[in-house]
Amino acid sequence: MVAALAHPLRQFTPADSEALVNSVQDVMRAVTHELQPVLEAEGLSKGEYWALHLVASLEAASISSVARHLLLSAPTVCVSVDRLEAKGLLARHRSARDRRAVDLTISAKGRRTEARIWHRVNEIVSRGTTGLPTEDLATATRVFRHVARNLLPESSTVPEAA
Numbered sequence: 135m136v137a138a139l140a141h142p143l144r145q146f147t148p149a150d151s152e153a154l155v156n157s158v159q160d161v162m163r164a165v166t167h168e169l170q171p172v173l174e175a176e177g178l179s180k181g182e183y184w185a186l187h188l189v190a191s192l193e194a195a196s197i198s199s200v201a202r203h204l205l206l207s208a209p210t211v212c213v214s215v216d217r218l219e220a221k222g223l224l225a226r227h228r229s230a231r232d233r234r235a236v237d238l239t240i241s242a243k244g245r246r247t248e249a250r251i252w253h254r255v256n257e258i259v260s261r262g263t264t265g266l267p268t269e270d271l272a273t274a275t276r277v278f279r280h281v282a283r284n285l286l287p288e289s290s291t292v293p294e295a296a
Contacts, residue, residue, distance in 0.1 A: 161262070168258045169251075176247055177221065181206075183251055185214040186223055186240065190248045195238040196229075223247055 166180065173183055181204075188203050189195040201211040215238060218224040223244030229235035240248065263271055 164262065165255065165258050169255060172251055172254045176251060178247075178251075179214070179217075181210075182214045182218055183248075185211060186218055186244055186248050187252065189224055189238045189240050190245060196235060197238070200238070218244070 169180075173180060176183075178186070184204055185200050188200045192199060192203070197208050197211050197215060200215070201208045204211065215224060215226070219226060222241055225239050225241055226236050227239065229237045
């Protein structure tokens with residue numbers, strides 16, 4: 135015997151797609167709005183923070199890998215990295231694997247700064263999801279990871295849902 139789905143699958147419509155896109159945009163705008171004073175207090179732009187976060191998150195980072203993950207040009211990322219380096223948050227050094235390449239590393243100060251801001255991001259999202267059932271949060275996480283895996287280039291990593 136085959137069990138019936140509680141919610142039968144239906145065709146995803148353009149209106150569904152638009153509603154999802156608008157919802158994601160609304161959430162990102164709200165989180166960014168809440169995060170802006172935190173970034174200003176730390177003396178960072180949004181672009182600088184996301185570059186710092188990526189260097190902290192990637193095992194091996196370079197200008198090109200950060201640019202690829204942020205979907206920005208290398209020269210644009212280079213400007214942010216220059217500023218982060220001047221603030222003592224990142225350092226550039228010759229790659230041990232390829233002397234022609236330059237790797238990025240996060241300094242202790244950069245790691246503390248990134249951790250403080252990431253903690254605030256989590257607080258903001260936690261506050262925004264207050265009152266939602268745990269099952270709804272798990273579903274949202276699963277859905278967003280699925281969408282990301284379907285859309286991101288092969289070189290990007292999106293963890294499987296827990």
